[in-house]
Amino acid sequence: MSEVRTAIAGARSIVVKIGSSAVTDLQTGIDLARMDLLVDALEARMRAGSDVVVVSSGAVGAGIAPLGLKKRPADLATKQAAASVGQLKMAQAWEASFSRYGRTVGQVLLTADDVSNRAHHANAQRTLDRLRALHTVPVVNENDTVATNELRFGDNDRLGALVAHLAGADALVLLSDVDGLYTGDPRKPGPDGQPARFIAEVAGPEDLDGVIAGSGGTLGTGGMASKLSAARLAADSGVPVLLAAAAQADRALADASVGTVFAARPQRLSARRFWVRHAAEALGRLTIDAGAVDAVVGRRRSLLAAGITGVAGGFSSGDVVELAGPDGVVCARGVSSYDADDIAAMLGKSSEELPADYSRPVVHADHLVRA
The missing domain is CATH 3.40.1160.10 (Acetylglutamate kinase-like)
Known part of the structure; x- marks a missing residue:
C-alpha cells in the first residue's frame, strides 16, 4: 500500500x-x-x-x-x-x-x-x-x-x-x-x-x-x-x-x-x-509594477507602497486583497495593512517619502501568499 x-x-x-x-x-x-x-x-x-x-x-x-x-x-x-x-x-x-x-x-x-x-x-x-x-x-x-x-x-x-x-x-x-x-x-x-x-x-x-x-x-x-x-x-x-x-x-x-x-x-x-489563500473573500485589488512582482513572488518580500501603481475596491485595513502585475494577472493575495484611501495617497512613494505612521509594508510577507 x-x-x-x-x-x-x-x-x-x-x-x-x-x-x-x-x-x-x-x-x-x-x-x-x-x-x-x-x-x-x-x-x-x-x-x-x-x-x-x-x-x-x-x-x-x-x-x-x-x-x-x-x-x-x-x-x-x-x-x-x-x-x-x-x-x-x-x-x-x-x-x-x-x-x-x-x-x-x-x-x-x-x-x-x-x-x-x-x-x-x-x-x-x-x-x-x-x-x-x-x-x-x-x-x-x-x-x-x-x-x-x-x-x-x-x-x-x-x-x-x-x-x-x-x-x-x-x-x-x-x-x-x-x-x-x-x-x-x-x-x-x-x-x-x-x-x-x-x-x-x-x-x-x-x-x-x-x-x-x-x-x-x-x-x-x-x-x-x-x-x-x-x-x-x-x-x-x-x-x-x-x-x-x-x-x-x-x-x-x-x-x-x-x-x-x-x-x-x-x-x-x-x-x-x-485563510488568505482559500477561505477569505478578496475585497479589493492592488496593481503592482514588475519589480514588485519579482519581490513579492520571486523573493517572498513584503509589498511596499513604491511598487503599487493602482488601487481598486473599498477595502479596509485587515481585509484580503489581490495583487495583480502590469499584465492584470493576479500573482498573490494578502492582508492589507491600510485602508484603500490611504494606499491611494501612498502610491509610488518610497518609505522615506511617507510619514512615520505609514512606515509599515502595505502587505507584510507574513500575511501574503502566492496565487
Whole structure:
C-alpha cells in the first residue's frame, strides 16, 4: 500500500464528506438504510481511535419529496424552502442512526461568510474543537436556508476541504456515487474511442494531465470537477485526500484501499496563510509594477507602497486583497495593512517619502501568499 493510503488509513482525525446521492433519493427523500450503512463504517473508524467530522450534503434533496417537488429546484427561494425542511429531517436521521451506538450528534450549519470572515472562522473552529472534546460527532452542512448565491461555498466538496483545514484534520475522505478519478466519464468512450482510464493516485499536478472533469448530477451541485478542485485544495493545505464511492465506505474508512488518493503537499499551510489563500473573500485589488512582482513572488518580500501603481475596491485595513502585475494577472493575495484611501495617497512613494505612521509594508510577507 502507498504511503498516502497508509497515512489516510492511520489518520487520527478525519473529515468525511458524504454526497447527496449517497443518502437521498428523489422519490423517497432520505435513504435510511444507506445512511445506517455509512454510520456503521463511521462508527467502526471511531472505535479504531479516530475523531470524525461528517460533512453532509442532502438537505435540499431531503426536502424535495416532503414538499411534493418532482425535481431539484432551480430558483434560490425554493431551494432554501426545501433546505429548511430537509435540514431538520437530515439532522433527525443522523441522530437516529448514530444513537444506535449511543453517539451524540451536533449539527453545525455554516455559510461562506463563516469561513471567509476571520472572527467567524475562529468561532467555527472553536465549536468543532469543543464538540469533539465532548465526544460528540459534528455533522456539518452549508446553511442553505440563509445562504445567498453571493455567500455560498459552491458545493459541499469545497466545504469539506475547508472544514478539514478548519478542524486540523489529518485526512479528508470524499464519498459519493463515483468510485474514484478517471481521465474522463467512465460511462462513455473518450475522444479517441477508448474507455476512460482510472487514476489510483495523484502525487502532483502532472498526474492530472488529460483529465476531463464533468459537472454535477440530479440531486447534488458537485460533480467530478468540484471533487477534483476540493481534493487539490485540501492537498495544497497539507491534508491527504481519498475519493471513493459511498458504497465502499467500509473499506474506504478502514484501510483506504479503494478509490483515488491525493498526496498532500510536504508542509502544511498555517491557518492564517490558508485563510488568505482559500477561505477569505478578496475585497479589493492592488496593481503592482514588475519589480514588485519579482519581490513579492520571486523573493517572498513584503509589498511596499513604491511598487503599487493602482488601487481598486473599498477595502479596509485587515481585509484580503489581490495583487495583480502590469499584465492584470493576479500573482498573490494578502492582508492589507491600510485602508484603500490611504494606499491611494501612498502610491509610488518610497518609505522615506511617507510619514512615520505609514512606515509599515502595505502587505507584510507574513500575511501574503502566492496565487
